[in-house]
Amino acid sequence: MSTARVLSTDGIPQQDTAPAWRDWMAQLFNGLQTDLYGDTRFDGHLYVASAGEVVLTRLDAGRHRVVRDSHRLRDSEEAYLKIVAPWSGTAQVHQNGQQASASNGSWVIYDTSHPYEVANPQHTEHLILMLPRRSIVQRGLNPEGLMGRNIGGSSGIARIALETMRSTYQELGTMSAPLAHRAGELLVEMVHLSLQELAGKGTARTQRQALHDRICAYVATHLRDPGLSVEAIATALNCSKRHVHNGFAGQDTSLGAFIQHSRLQLVMRELRQPELAQHTITDIAMACGFNNSAHFSRAFKAYAGMSPSEFRNR
Incomplete structure (x- = not known):
């Protein structure tokens, strides 16, 4: 095979x-x-090969983010598990209220039959597998329950x-x-x-990881509440604010950043919804938990790179 x-x-x-790359991604996936x-300009290269039912892709491209919304999932599609294993750069995966990132020496996995977002905030070279x-x-x-996670790669x-x-x-x-099929x-x-x-580690996961998962689950279900805060989470989980912060110790982002990024992702999804086209941006932002339009605009531009x-409009 070649x-x-x-x-x-x-x-x-x-x-x-830039528009060519967007069109290719929409058509192929x-x-x-x-x-x-x-x-407004983009440099990207995609190399694909197959090993039986497993598709292996090398992506060498500039910074970009891909999003799969729920309304774009089709019953006729086969469900795939997708793995990103970077050679350079990082991949940040968001799925089912979980977020995980991988860099050289580790890999993350997610399910294409559920909504997801993969952010590549810098030039990347990734090996991507679909099975x-x-x-x-x-x-x-x-x-289920194992998606949107960093699997590791440094041992075992x-x-x-x-x-x-x-x-x-x-x-x-x-x-x-035939040999490629066996390799797949x-x-x-x-x-x-x-x-x-x-999954075996999940039955004996550390208290910190369990707390982190509880916090993420609470945030996911209360994202539209403008009163969502560390204090509110601590009260709901019956623990101290310090204990709540400990649940995010060792993570790539703080709890405050996680809440804000989750709200921004929700706004971005709703701005894409045709049925919400008549709603103002401010109304959508407020409905997603923001309570200050100026702060929202600054945060959105810093996160998305545009207003x-x-x-x-894009």
Whole structure:
């Protein structure tokens, strides 16, 4: 088998690269939305190869964010589990109220049959794997509750899985089709074992991780409440504010940033909804938990790279 270069902005006029990339992503991935942080030019390359039912992709591209909304999911689509394993840059995955990031030496996994967002805030080179969800379920493991998580990669089976993913992609060009198919089955087994190990850890997860999950769940269900705060969460969970902050110790973002980013993501999703086109941006922001329009506008521009009105017009 040979690695096929399927997408490249090389040779396209610079002013056309950004819209071309957005169109490609929407066409190839059933309406996947792409945000380029306000950039008007884009440099991207996508190389794809298959190992049986497993699709391996090398993405070499500028900063961007992809979003899959619930209204774009189709019953006819096969559900896939998707893995991002960076060589350079970072990938930040948001799904089911969970958020996880990965950089070189680790990998994250999410389910394409549920809404998700993957942010790549800098130039990235990622190895991306897609494998049928049923291939994991058929092995007796329910992936629910394991998605939107960093699997690791520095030790144990997760490290073996990561090394297998990388070496398989690099050697696919020398493999016959039957051998590539067997290599794909091996990849599925490595992912299955890694998820199985993660599920086992879940039964004995640390109190901090359990607290973090409880906080994320509370935030997800109270995001529209302008009174959502550390104090409110502490009261609801019957613990101190310090204990609540401890639940986010070691995370990539603070609890305050997590709440704000979650609200901004909610606003971005609603600004894309055609049925909300008659609502003002301020009304949508207030309905998503913001209580100050000036603060919202500054926060949105810092997060999305453009004003709310520019984002809606795009």
